[in-house]
Amino acid sequence: MAPGKSAPAREPWLWAALTAAGCLLVLLAAGRDWVGAVRGSGEMTVPTGGDLSPVLTPLALAGLAGVVAVLVTKGAGRRIVGSLLALCGLGALAAVWGATAEPGIETWLREHNVLGAAGPLEWDLAVGWPMVAGLGALLVFAGGVLAVVRGGRWAGMSDRYERAADGPRAQTDGDRALWDALDRGDDPTESR
Numbered sequence: 085m086a087p088g089k090s091a092p093a094r095e096p097w098l099w100a101a102l103t104a105a106g107c108l109l110v111l112l113a114a115g116r117d118w119v120g121a122v123r124g125s126g127e128m129t130v131p132t133g134g135d136l137s138p139v140l141t142p143l144a145l146a147g148l149a150g151v152v153a154v155l156v157t158k159g160a161g162r163r164i165v166g167s168l169l170a171l172c173g174l175g176a177l178a179a180v181w182g183a184t185a186e187p188g189i190e191t192w193l194r195e196h197n198v199l200g201a202a203g204p205l206e207w208d209l210a211v212g213w214p215m216v217a218g219l220g221a222l223l224v225f226a227g228g229v230l231a232v233v234r235g236g237r238w239a240g241m242s243d244r245y246e247r248a249a250d251g252p253r254a255q256t257d258g259d260r261a262l263w264d265a266l267d268r269g270d271d272p273t274e275s276r
Contacts (some may be wrong), residue, residue, distance in 0.1 A: 096155060097240040099230055103169070104151050106223025110144035110176050113217035116210075123206040128197045130207075133217055136183035136192055138175060140217065147172040147224045154231045162235040170228025176221035184214050215235055 114134040134141050150169035155163055167198040182188060193205055265272045 092093065099227060100151050100155060102223055103191055104148060106227060107144045107147040110140055110217050113213045114140040116213040118210055118213050119207050119218030120210045121208040123194060127174025131192050133183060133213055137179040143172045143176045148169060151218045154235060163232050166228050166231025166235050169231060170225050173225025173228055176224060177218060180217045180221060184209060198245040248260050
């Protein structure tokens, strides 16, 4: 294999790994507690990222489906799916930003801890998981943009099974002529 051929063949798989990793980071962070050390009057339930922003998990799952769709499509279809993937990344980034807003967290805590949240509430934002989700959302967004910009150069999954225009077909036609001559009873080794 020539050195120039291996890099373009690996590019879509590297892209897929990084973009899927971004989706998985969003999924992982959405299931973790984003608020810790809640101080109120009694035992308090703390929210996960998915509790504070219910769209994180569906956007990450749509992103994973988009990764597969980019790999199996070609041309304009790949660019459309890449655009949708970039929108999933932007949506997840906006959801992370909105989930860390103080009014949203306080509202969630008061709704889910009615007895314990009657008085003043204090909490600490666990910044690690929102940052992980934000990093994942950025990877998904970047993957979508890259699929739009460079995806047209990537080979499709079925490209290796399609025949070349002249090469193997011409040889197959010559071989077929020899077999047809044998079927008619002609000896293809005799000179005419």
